[in-house]
Amino acid sequence: MLSFLYARQSGLDDPVRLRRAESTRRVLSLELNHNRDVARVHGNGINTLDIEVIDGRYMLSGGSDGVIVIYDLENNSKKLQYSCKTICTVGRSSRHVHKFSVETVQWYPHDTGMFVSSSFDKTMKVWDTETLKPAEEFQFDGNVYCHHMSPVARKHSLIAVGTKDPKVQLCDLKSGSRIHILQGHRGEILSVRWSPRYEHILATASTDSRVRVWDVRRASGSLFTLDQQNGDKSKASSEAVNTAHNGRANGLCFTADGLHLLTTGTDDRMRLWNSATGENTLVNYGKVVNESRKGLKFTVSRGCSPEFVFVPCGTSVAVYGLHSGELITMLRGHYNNVDCCEFHPDYQEVYSGGKDCNILAWVPVLRQPDIEDEENNSKRGGTQAAVNPAFEDAWSSDEG
Secondary structure (H helix, E strand, O other), X not given: OHHHHHHHHHOOOOHHHHXXXXXXXXXXXXXXXXXXXXXXXXXXXXXXXXXXXXXXXXXXXXXXXXXXXXXXXXXXXXXXXXXXXXXXXXXXXXXXOOOOOEEEEEEOOOOOOEEEEEEXXXXXXXXXXXXXXXXXEEEOOOOEXXXXXXXXXXXXXXXXXXXXXXXEEEEEOOOOEEEEEEOXXXXXXXXXXXXXXOOOEEEEEEOOOOEEEEXXXXXOOOOEEOOOOOOOHHHOOHHHOOOOOOOOEEEEEEXXXXXXXXXXXOOOEEEEEEXXXXXXXXXXXXXXXXXXXXXXXXXXXXXXXXXXXXXXXOOEEEEEEOOOOOEXXXXXXXXOOEEEEEEEOOOOEEEEEEOOOOEEEEEEOXXXXXXXXXXXXXXXXXXXXXXXXXXXXXXXXXXX
């Protein structure tokens, strides 16, 4: 650690190197925080979480009971033990509440004054955060599994929506209407994701085992379909040609730089793809248990080197190395299946929600003070290196 600080101070290293190294160390030391509770409001399972990126302070949750809750994650009590309070709730007593399960909630990327929710009651609602009333409501013919707004769009205000219909719906916030459909899938749309790099690029996953990547400015169909065999027809059965998974494709997540796309399927596989070419990078994550009949809400770290993937896996959250495929650890604490997790890039924390109605906070262990005594330092480094080789790379060198 001291060597990183010295290199930064003397100008030998870019400051981002220290930041990434410390962020990586913090993620590798995540554990359940017994001093922080998140207020328990939902009467049924929690399907979806979202933390706003403006201040990194407010978190949305949506549950199987149709309830939407906004939490304040900041510790205003200044005490070690505290509870993340609810700011406001769209509860069962509200006439605007969703009638059935809320599947996705998302803050408007540029302003916390608005958020969007979608539900099995066949609606998507655009909410005014101040009044907790819908400013706009979109009706669909079938259950709404997912929606997503682009985090980088400046030239459009489109919301991509996945429903029971094989057509992907594009809704315009400005006009308040559905303006376009994307045709190509043959099954229900379980996940949609805009690229964080290019504002017109959209990925969609369906029960037809296919993941398609679209440029929404084109009217001629998808740019390409992800193929797990990379075009090698000899390795694929006739049914598996041009499929991303051998089961339902039910999860999507771009890396923070938008260069790679992660997909999950009910074939218990997770795959990493080059988002520009659609090439399967063939990273082997092993068996990633996935029995979800709906979309799987997983997330990727930001600002680490290497990056990590957090995937709900039964009653735990599995942490994988993004490019190595190595299972780093399992975060255990829920009493029932985990349905969603969200990474907080400002503090390298993870929040997870499950069918046990709990939201758990996973936070980094505070770093021990540097010991300049060489003997103690080597002992400490040896212990950490035995737990995970990454500690040796970043912190346990003879220089530090």
